[in-house]
Amino acid sequence: MARRGATVAQLFDEAELMAHVDNDVAFLADTVQMLETDGRALMVELQTAVAAGDAPAVGRTAHTLKGMISNFCSPVVQALAQDVEKAGKAGDGAGAAVASAKLQPALEALIVELAAVVRARS
Amino acid sequence: MRILVAEDERITRASLVRHLEGWGHSVTAAEDGAKAWEHFQAGGFDIVITDWEMPRLSGPELVKRIRESAVATYVYVLMLTSRSDKSDIVTGIEAGADDFVSKPFDREELRVRVLAGERVVRLERTLHDQNRELAAAGDRMRHDLNSAARLQRAMLPRKAIENPRVRAAWTYVPTDELAGDAIGLELIGDRYLVAYVIDVSGHGVPAALLSVTAMHALAPAGEGASLLLGPPGGDGLGPVQPPARTVAELNRRFCASDNDGRFLTMVLFAFDTHSGHATFARAGHPLPVLLRAGAPVRLSDDGGFPLGLVDGGAYQDVPLKFQPGDRFFLYSDGFLEQARPADGKEFGEERLRSLLVSLADTPVPQLVTCATDALAEWAGEKRFADDMSLVAIEWAGP
Numbered sequence: 001m002a003r004r005g006a007t008v009a010q011l012f013d014e015a016e017l018m019a020h021v022d023n024d025v026a027f028l029a030d031t032v033q034m035l036e037t038d039g040r041a042l043m044v045e046l047q048t049a050v051a052a053g054d055a056p057a058v059g060r061t062a063h064t065l066k067g068m069i070s071n072f073c074s075p076v077v078q079a080l081a082q083d084v085e086k087a088g089k090a091g092d093g094a095g096a097a098v099a100s101a102k103l104q105p106a107l108e109a110l111i112v113e114l115a116a117v118v119r120a121r122s
Numbered sequence: 123m124r125i126l127v128a129e130d131e132r133i134t135r136a137s138l139v140r141h142l143e144g145w146g147h148s149v150t151a152a153e154d155g156a157k158a159w160e161h162f163q164a165g166g167f168d169i170v171i172t173d174w175e176m177p178r179l180s181g182p183e184l185v186k187r188i189r190e191s192a193v194a195t196y197v198y199v200l201m202l203t204s205r206s207d208k209s210d211i212v213t214g215i216e217a218g219a220d221d222f223v224s225k226p227f228d229r230e231e232l233r234v235r236v237l238a239g240e241r242v243v244r245l246e247r248t249l250h251d252q253n254r255e256l257a258a259a260g261d262r263m264r265h266d267l268n269s270a271a272r273l274q275r276a277m278l279p280r281k282a283i284e285n286p287r288v289r290a291a292w293t294y295v296p297t298d299e300l301a302g303d304a305i306g307l308e309l310i311g312d313r314y315l316v317a318y319v320i321d322v323s324g325h326g327v328p329a330a331l332l333s334v335t336a337m338h339a340l341a342p343a344g345e346g347a348s349l350l351l352g353p354p355g356g357d358g359l360g361p362v363q364p365p366a367r368t369v370a371e372l373n374r375r376f377c378a379s380d381n382d383g384r385f386l387t388m389v390l391f392a393f394d395t396h397s398g399h400a401t402f403a404r405a406g407h408p409l410p411v412l413l414r415a416g417a418p419v420r421l422s423d424d425g426g427f428p429l430g431l432v433d434g435g436a437y438q439d440v441p442l443k444f445q446p447g448d449r450f451f452l453y454s455d456g457f458l459e460q461a462r463p464a465d466g467k468e469f470g471e472e473r474l475r476s477l478l479v480s481l482a483d484t485p486v487p488q489l490v491t492c493a494t495d496a497l498a499e500w501a502g503e504k505r506f507a508d509d510m511s512l513v514a515i516e517w518a519g520p
Binding site for chain 2 (some may be wrong): 030038063073
């Protein structure tokens, strides 16, 4: 039975996510694990680029992160990543800093909640 | 289908691979464009699914390389693009992509777009196979035509005739591999010269088959069956039966067979090189030319219908008495009807007679070459609109 907690519902669509992975919890677990490692690594890379004022790197990294998040049916977090990408591609360093500051906790929350779904369904 | 996936982001790549393999495809995944290009060059992919932005080699650049590569069969390319990047579609299509899948991709959308790609690939493969079969059939036909042309050429006179009494030479220029013209030139018993020119209506294989049939019937090699030869003590020139009788028999045979509406014209000439007596008969064929002391001699234009048109048609023998130094020419209408490109004017009988008169001092073997060259100059090239044949005979005396 799908989880319908308020927090989870705010960050991703669980029903859509399960359909996307064909209800394959093992595969979902693998991809969440990848998000934990690759996603966090990309976030660090993004923050480094923001701090260095490297706008092209900000845009490129945020783009990859956005694509990664798109696999988890989370339009909210995906939109935050897109804000960073837009700011980076526009050379807007201040905007990128603000957007990435919003993205980082949202990504962490998403990872935590996805892991909870995996645990509940395993 | 063998599918190559180029996607630098690991989760999307894994998700694509999982779906595609679940639908029964064989999938190779590459983590960037350059790696995908390496896989692609190893060959064998039917469909490529590529991300747009990738390290080392971008999606559009990968697609461009695929399209510029010399792969034997068509590779269907799907590009992955963000929903916000619709303007990129123009760039992707221009680079050579066939279709797009939006990111984040919808599983069903991906499935049907890959299905559409499969249809295109299978259609292209069918077309490719059919083209290959057509090319092979074309090669076989070309080979067969060349073989048939070699066989047809093998039935032509082996060489010119040259002895103290008579010299004869010929030229024969087919317009295609196979010709509808046929010529014969034989010296029988070292005394009786027989020459003919046959022209079958139309071109190509049917015309060539008819001309070969006629040549075979007239071949003196199997002398017992040759239409050229009569019974011992007959009314022809030695063993050669009167040409009109031979022509009538050929007409009977061709009228009795199904020639698909084709007919033949013919002139047949028999000559006793000891006495100078000669006879010719025509079936709808251009009148030969006789030159005496370098000037044309008027010949009787008696003749009959072309062969294969009128069953029981009558043909006349035209007797001649040669004088030493006389020259006699048989030719096909390809010589007369060759048009000059500039104004469409045909070469014509008068110009042919003038040409032969102008070559009165040219030895017969060289004359046929000079005549062909003159016609080629008229035509602007040595490829004529119709088959062209010319036989030249010169009598030195008894």
